Amino acid sequence: MRQGPIERVVIAGGGTAGWMAAAALARLCATGTSVTLIESEEIGTIGVGEATIPPIRTFSAMVGIDETEFVRRTQATFKLGIEFVDWTRLGHRYMHPFGPFGADMEGVSFHQFWLKSRAAGERHGFEDFNLCAVAARLGRFQRPSPDPKSVLSKYKYAFHFDASLYAAFLRDHATARGVVRREGRIVDVALRSEDGFVEALQLESGERIEGDLFIDCSGSRALLLGQALGVGYEDWSRWLPCDRAVAVPAAATEPPLPYTRATALPAGWQWRIPLQHRVGTGYVYSSAHISDDEAAATAFARLNGEPLAEPRFLRFTAGRRDRVWERNVVALGLASGFLEPLESTSIHFVQAGISKLLALFPDRRFDPVLADEYNRLTALQLEQVRDFIILHYKATERRDSEFWRAAANMAVPDSLARKIALFRENGRVFRHEDELFSEASWLAVLLGQGIVPRRWDPLADALPNEEVRATLGRMAPFIRRAAESMPAHQNYLAQVAGSRPAGVTTRWRSMS
Amino acid sequence: MTAEVRQPTRYVIAGGGIAGAMAGVAVATRLPTGSHSVTVLRDGGDADASFGPVVATRPGIRRFHADLGVDEDALIRGGAASFTLGTAYSGWSAVRPTYFLPYGDAGASIEGVPFHLLAARLRTEGEKVALADYSIAAMLAQSGRFARPSDDPRSVLSTFTYGLHLHAAAYADALFGLARRRGATIVRDALGSVEVANGRIEALHLARGERLVGDVFIDATGARGALAGSLRGADLESCAGLFPFDRTASAAIRASAPPAAYAHAAARSEGWRLTIPAAGIVGESFAYSSQLLSPDQAERLLLADCAGDLVSPPRDEAVKAGKRAPWNGNCVAIGAAAAVVEPLHSMPFSLLQNGVERLLRLLPASMEMQAEANEYNRATVEEIDRARDLALLPYRLNGRAGEQSWDGARQPSRNEKLERKIDLYRSRGRVPLLDGDLLDEAEWAALFDGHGITAARTDALAEAIPLERLTSQLARMRQVMIQAISHLPSHGDYLRQLARGAAAA
Structure with a gap:
């Protein structure tokens, strides 16, 4: 059995996934591990706009990226959520914002009071209670306040950026920290005869790049994991037919x-x-x-x-590889699976894969326990997000095309069916196993897609109708005023894009 | 939204112990009193038998009290509760004679790497690093000091937390009083029979002839499950064969000195002993195997180490580990009525508290209540199963070689989820967390560490941090901590201040 730490990491493929991995793994260079990324010169560098969700900021912090520099170099804009137009029915629109709805009262979720107020004849829009949603519609943005008592502290944000520029930005970051970039097209994957582990990648130039751990970022063809190691693909197109x-x-x-x-x-x-x-x-x-x-x-x-x-x-085909870590190959990005970017999760899956890999980083023995846990967590997360995306198709009143009729009639996974049934009964949503999307996200989409609970939580009856009416009547204008106090997004953006990087404050818990 | 659907409005709770009292306070506090009724049958049954006379809770109890407006200071002044900073374990591991599982953080992460992995790395470099040396809770327990944590996240004194040691009878009294003040009707009687129709409970018939009718029934009668057991499909599923010890002897001893702010679980050849000090009383229990000891022998062993007068005669009973689907029809079983698990790590109390809190999140909005029951059962059973994994761990990893019960308990289990935790910790020092796990990753790691398990390989990111930087950061951490606790009062002084109403919250 082979012993000792991983000395050579080889990343197959540039692009967003490859360079994200390289930027994060650059930390290992300090211990003498070599990190090599192989990519072939891109032909045509048209940047596809990429949308993200708030945890991207955790990745930036982990890698040591300055946010202001990142905004400038990637033509980034700020993002408070996603607007869904014509999903529920033609002419309908709703927002999935990155922040909570209203304020909980008496330990009961805000939306329960909103449901109760509707039954009593009130007609507040649910979104009127979400600062993110209101600010987004007004075209306003500022970073959240650090003061936990401020209403302006209670939301999160993400970014839109140019994916090619992001990859280039990360490439500079990674190569400055010791990652080696090799130009070339991979023409063959050499396997070790005794155990079928990947031994080296053969480039078109005849060069051979050996490694201990290989990261497959070769896109949907999955050069290493799929083609060389023969790992199969679980097809989810019966739920998600877009291809x-x-x-x-x-x-x-x-x-x-x-x-x-x-x-x-x-x-x-x-x-x-x-x-x-x-x-x-x-x-x-x-x-x-x-x-x-x-x-x-x-x-x-x-x-x-x-x-x-x-x-x-x-x-593409919606689905996932049966195993994303097989032998000494870990796949990231399209090589590991595909879910349409309806909820802007593509970058997040890459980031989550990298964090898990670092947490479960192997040595040359490749203890199978590590791959098993990595594969379990990856499958779980992908399935949870899959359910969330299917919900957008399933819960629709649209019947105006064959595509939408099929979507409305499909049988959804049990896990999702249970969630919808519980919500329909009394508006409750629970988050499972560290699920990516919060209760607020599920609420936004469940209610946005037109699922109205039959009843509300009986605990919401602890407050009389008049009090609920008065509180909601105060809350909506308060949120509106808070949103209006924010600067226009383009002004804030211009300020960030034209300013110097800000200092960083440290706290006890994040001592670094 | 339909107004004509009939809502369940009459809640009947059966059980005279802390489970019935907690459910009573929770439901009476939250439900609108005008439209709902809450009745608690406070019988004289042995609902708390599986808890013992003194109950150790985890820090989650603070949330329960805060959410429901239960005044913690009043409980402490009234002698119903005292503080706890964790549990000391001795005799479980061959490598570590004792270890301490503190409440709150041990150390701080550096560059996103959890502290226990930093400690593991330093050990491979030959440094002796004990996790507890970087835990405020452990340091306070060790030095006999106490004060509540700071609210200021910048202070190192915000990094620990505490649980409570409850004097079960006094705590139940306090909570029953509170439930009454919040509109619950407390009925003192004994349960006669349960009236069942169509798989649902219609009413409870009491010994003195009263009939308590309800829409929702909460079974807080302890391990006997007097209500749940009357319904079909709620049979107890036993897992008693998994555990080496099947009986517990317990006693309450009078104490005059201020209580220590931690519990002590000591393994010995015949079983293990749990000591939980509270205000004026110390709870002692002894878990043993009926195949090796008679109840008389167990009682003698229990009392041999007790200094002080008995508050009441010692008790001895069978522990039948098991679980049932907790929500069946219109009956929700909580606490020991839903599951009996080992009392280590405050598991029975945590399950009880979580069960009550989960019920509040899922109170039925209609008489049908199936969607709520499904979700409640799914989450509760998951949690019970995870508690059982945790209960098995100290046996599975015990280092008591050459002792019959303990040797047999070391065999790898057929419990895949537990074995995966062990394997992954052994491999890399990480612990996979699942829904329903009662401990967080740092606590699991401390537990493995306490049993002397070390990971085969150190964390890759921990290795990327320069050694000098690590050692200097840890030295600074330790220094800041010692400095911070040196000003804090002794636990006894803190309790006295609190009794005078002078302690800061």
């Missing part, structure tokens, strides 16, 4: 919005991701329901601004 996307960047025609927009279309949905210098758009669709030409035509027809490049087509 293509066409991306078109466009010129901006208005100041950047502080949120992502996802608009439901007859055979899928369209993303709209505002960057500083342009808007990333694209149509995610089901090839069984619409042709590529038609999809591209729809994508173009829906542009507000000038298209800035030729359309780019992508193909």
